Amino acid sequence: MQRSQSPAGRAHQESGMSRHYDVGAVRKEFPAVERITYLDAGFQTPLARPVKAAIDLFLREGLETAGPKSVWLDRVELTREKLARFLGVAADEIAFTKNTSESMNIAANALPLRAGDKVLMIHGDHPNNAYAFLNLRRKGVTVEFVPMTEIVNADSLRPHIDASTRAISMSQVTFHAGHRFDVESVGALCDEQGLYFVVDVMQAIGVVPIDAKAMRATFIGSGSHKGLLVPQGLGLLYWDKSRIELEPAYLAAASLAEVPADLIARPDQLELAPSARRFELGNFNLPAIHALGASLDMIEALGVQNIQNHCLDLGDHLIAGLDALDVRLVGPRDRQHRAPHIYVIALPAAEWLGHFEQNGVRVSPERDGIRVSFGMFNTFADVDRLIDIIKRRGVKPSSRAA
Structure with a gap:
């Protein structure tokens, strides 16, 4: 059963903020997520500025001092x-x-x-x-x-x-x-x-x-x-x-x-x-x-427990949005048994992947539908945009919840 949220949790969702850390500050470290709605961290994550800086340091040292x-x-x-x-x-x-x-x-x-x-x-x-x-x-x-x-x-x-x-x-x-x-x-x-x-x-x-x-x-x-x-x-x-x-x-x-x-x-x-x-x-x-x-x-610096909890909150928000559209979730719903960040929506990948790409949303095709996977940089607004794109196109009865 999905855990109910506290009033404070609902307030953070409505404001687009996280209860666990400053997601806005984190997003600034991932330039790609400002250009597209990136919901594909389970495939690979975009490059973060501090990670690139560490690679740049290595390359600069090799270039300037031969290593x-x-x-x-x-x-x-x-x-x-x-x-x-x-x-x-x-x-x-x-x-x-x-x-x-x-x-x-x-x-x-x-x-x-x-x-x-x-x-x-x-x-x-x-x-x-x-x-x-x-x-x-x-x-x-x-x-x-x-x-x-x-x-x-x-x-x-x-x-x-x-x-x-x-x-x-x-x-x-x-x-x-x-x-x-x-x-x-x-x-x-x-x-x-x-x-x-x-x-x-x-x-x-x-x-x-x-x-x-x-x-x-x-x-x-x-x-x-x-x-x-x-x-x-x-x-x-x-x-x-x-x-x-x-x-x-x-x-x-x-x-x-x-x-x-x-x-x-x-x-x-x-x-x-x-x-x-x-x-x-x-x-x-x-x-x-x-x-x-x-x-x-x-x-x-963020705390992996905080990252987990933020992704769980995003997952709760996604599940609520799918339920409102009567769209089925593949896999476990209960927080105890689901990954914080990986959710598969029962929408046929052959029909939906191109639609998401055309609307600037990055997701992955999976064996049972479309996989949404969150990273530390995702927000409730990202989820809302995904749900809105599904809502505007509409779904077939085969994707509806039992």
């Missing part, structure tokens, strides 16, 4: 520490990757899975999480898909666990309809049953508060071009360092506990780094890591 590499690498470690604090973990449990898919593949191949072992996943979850584990079928590993329902928690998965089950892998938030799975209860179940737990937080991070330790995850993977505000090409991997038995499927000098000073490989010196560096191959995406340092500062 102060030691300074850049020091900044990598500062950003690693910021990211660790953001997730509630130690810095030596964080590795940098290229994207979520690489993180999921690193995790899948690090688990000591053998022929006959089983991994549980959610049907319809992100395909690249699934493919990382489906690829293990060549080793005789079985993947079983559990039905996706509005509520997915430990009780959803428990009946599917048997003697062959070794791991569960799932998203925290689904990309296609904004389900928010109860990953904490699933993590507790994995702890109870002695299972590995791998979580894709790509659609959650930067909007939903994440406590990796409360999640009891073995690995957490993500990219950075959605809620973390960074252009594509940078991912992250959290590794629970108590799981020392987990090793990378590949090896580079950067993965080792001691890199040979003369850079001559020695077959008798292959001890892995005790940190998550064991999963890195070196040569970082330096401009993107510079950008991530700036974006984490932005997010921390």
Whole structure:
């Protein structure tokens, strides 16, 4: 059931302001959102001025000094520490990757899975999480898909666990309809049953508060071009360092506990780094890591809890507008079970996507309709404009609420 709003909350909606932070000030950092109604943060976020400034600094230093590499690498470690604090973990449990898919593949191949072992996943979850584990079928590993329902928690998965089950892998938030799975209860179940737990937080991070330790995850993977505000090409991997038995499927000098000073490989010196560096191959995406340092500062200044609550308020406003038009929402409505920022409207994408584009509204097509995804910069006026565009065109009976 949708939570009723306080009079103060309704007053902020009517004024177009947020109860949680100065959205007007935030919007000034995202020039693109002044040009179009941007409701597509679940695909990628527009570039923010502080993020661009961090990339510009990197480029200027490379242009003017040929690159102060030691300074850049020091900044990598500062950003690693910021990211660790953001997730509630130690810095030596964080590795940098290229994207979520690489993180999921690193995790899948690090688990000591053998022929006959089983991994549980959610049907319809992100395909690249699934493919990382489906690829293990060549080793005789079985993947079983559990039905996706509005509520997915430990009780959803428990009946599917048997003697062959070794791991569960799932998203925290689904990309296609904004389900928010109860990953904490699933993590507790994995702890109870002695299972590995791998979580894709790509659609959650930067909007939903994440406590990796409360999640009891073995690995957490993500990219950075959605809620973390960074252009594509940078991912992250959290590794629970108590799981020392987990090793990378590949090896580079950067993965080792001691890199040979003369850079001559020695077959008798292959001890892995005790940190998550064991999963890195070196040569970082330096401009993107510079950008991530700036974006984490932005997010921390607002507070991720405030960003979440603001997006939930926007979602309440959107749902109310859709209800008034008798237009159906795909996915959960209850705040407890829905992502704060991802909503799919039951309007056929083939018929509606071009209409929104023509009216200066950026959204995404999804398997069940049109996906609206909010960022820290969106306002109630953005929602009102979307609803007005739908209202003016009108909807067919197939899109109406049951």
